[in-house]
Amino acid sequence: ERIIPMSYPPAQKLGDHLKLARTRNEIRVLDLAAGSGIWGIALAQKSPRVRVTAVDWAGMIPTTKRITRKFGVADRFQFIEGDLLEANFGIGYNIATLGHILHSEGEERSRQLIKKTFRAVKPGGTIAIAEWLVNDDRTEPTHSLMFAVQMLVNTERGDTFSFKEIKGWLEEARFKRVRKLEAPGPSPLILATKP
Template sequence: MQFGWGYAPTLAIEAAIHHHVFDVLDGEPKTLAETAAATGASERGLRSIMNLLVGLGFLARNGDKFTLTPESEAFLVSTKPSFQGGMFKHISRQLLPKWLGLNEVVASGKPAYSVNVEGDGTAFFQAFVHDIFPMSYPATQVLAAHLALGKREGTVRILDLAAGSGVWSIGLTQSAPNVEATAFDWEGVLPATRAMVERFGLTARYNFIAGDLNTTPFGSGYDVATLGHILHSEGAAHSQTLLKKTFDALKPGGTIVIAEFLVNADRTGPPGSLIFAVNMLVNTEDGDAFSFEEISEWLKAAGFVDARTLDAPGPSPLILATKP
């Protein structure tokens, strides 16, 4: 029964975010009537979702006053840099409608339409790349500390492939003044990248390349190349081609950084990554979730050495490898 009603927490949290419930409770507790007045939503509607959120541990109640819990205060207040609420909007508005066709997708093995084809995909990614920025940004801080780019002599060049919000290169560029970045993505997605880069005041240290991962040249001589949550939508064959192309774009001694929802070698877990594999079935032609063992073999075939993991905040550790 818990799994049967599994959609309810996602939609209740998203409704509370949509109506700014967590925002108006940030700082001081409020009664139901005060919350309704501050948000403009109905008391009946708020009573139902706020009681559920108390039961789920995302709100607390003391007498007739509702207040935030540590989890909602940290992750569901929209003005905070750790805000994760955009993911709930992405799931409820973009993903759930497609998952409702899962029976047909399983029968055919093909999505209703594919997000990794420019066109439909541009609109899809434009709508949520900023929302998922907080999911990866903490990992970029760990990566930046690990790479210690500021200790290197001269300019360090970053290639951010399928950049989206630019989160991976932004974190690395922020880490040291000698870092410059090139963001690569579809023409229709790059305005979202530019906007986020400008928000962080880094535009002067960025180049932008519009194109297709499979056909457009990346350039060469990069010190670091990032593939942040890209391989899962490309599928096994395209991913292997992409890794070889990335290898060619790096200078000797360069590092590739891969973020993914990793499954274990026998695909029995973890559950979150297995769910994400079904999400790729629903949304892409060939996408899937892969294991470290699979990706490390592809890296070796592309010419990389020393495939390794780096523990970082996020769904899975990062994968790093070096061009000899």
């Protein structure tokens, strides 16, 4: 829940950028490592046509459910418990969000997760990644470097990554149009489209 104030504004910006309020069709969102559910919640608030599948560990899902009820969008959420690489979350999503998860997964699992997400998103769909980005030389910004130290100490394989690294993983998975979207928070969002 502590991450809500950091994640809610960029998630709202994402919903505005994708013009969800104007949609006439159902929009299926895959919220990976949903945690509080705030990425899916912010997108669901933009349109009653948004339906969210939230994926996270079984121990986290009760918290996600509680917070979606608090925000009044629980009726548009479904929940899948399990490891991100093992859970079957299906296909046909318009949007997939990976909100501050790659840094705890490490490079190899992050690359696998992006490839799995590519299969889950329908053609024309968007993947949105929020991360603590570092520059290519790994010398700045300071807040992202300090976060990298936290990941080194507190996770088995966590780290922070550069836009160039994540862009390479997205392109390796066959996503196109990899770009940055300036948004509130520690770093811009990274967006890419499935052709």
